[in-house]
Amino acid sequence: MTQAYWNEWLWAGITNYKGQPRNDEYTDRLSMKASEFGWDWELTCPLCRRGISQLSREIRDISDSLDYHHWSTNPDQGITLCRECHDIIGFGSYDNEVEKRAHEWGFRSRNDLQIIRLALREAIVTDRPVRLEMAADLVNRYNLIQSSGEVKELLKVVLRDSDLYDRFVDNSLYHGFC
Known part of the structure; x- marks a missing residue:
């Protein structure tokens, strides 16, 4: 249940005090916490379902593997997809x-x-x-x-x-x- 909550939270795009998405920071933080608990958890793209480790092998810079896709900017509403799925849609x-x-x-x-x-x-x-x-x-x-x-x-x-x-x-x- 906790892992599903983290996935949903990350996919929706976690923001900083300026409202800008900062998924890579939270991906790393939540991955470390999951590791501390001994959980086999990995953030996945909600669309292609590939995990962050697979994406990081395919893309040099892990921060380039996730991208927040805005459906609306006012109010802000979107989802975090892998860069490839973001570009494909x-x-x-x-x-x-x-x-x-x-x-x-x-x-x-x-x-x-x-x-x-x-x-x-x-x-x-x-x-x-x-x-x-x-x-x-x-x-x-x-x-x-x-x-x-x-x-x-x-x-x-x-x-x-x-x-x-x-x-x-x-x-x-x-x-x-x-």
Whole structure:
């Protein structure tokens, strides 16, 4: 139960007195505490489920392995993902480029596109199809600002239109799982 609490706390992005995420400091601190208790605990990315030790082998600087993804800055709401998952759900682009793409594709904002990418990656990681019923789990697991109903509507739009669906799918979604 304590380990689940730590994971949830870290994924949501622990902040300093200025409200800036500082996950690497707490990751190290909680890892040391878990070791003192003899627990086999390791922070994992909530999306790809890879542990911090695996990420640190793949990325030179451990502080580069975690990244806080903002769904909203006012109020601050987001989730800490590994750097790779953060980049994958954002199409490996800057927010303003994803925002432009969202409008070109008929969506409200970049968050809509990122949520769809999140759902697609979640389906790949868990080896399950994208389903409308996963909306509530996505909202809870990834601290989304949208309601389950809004997420369900986004998934409906993409699942109904195969051409649109194909715009979201690229090889990066499968990285580390094929």
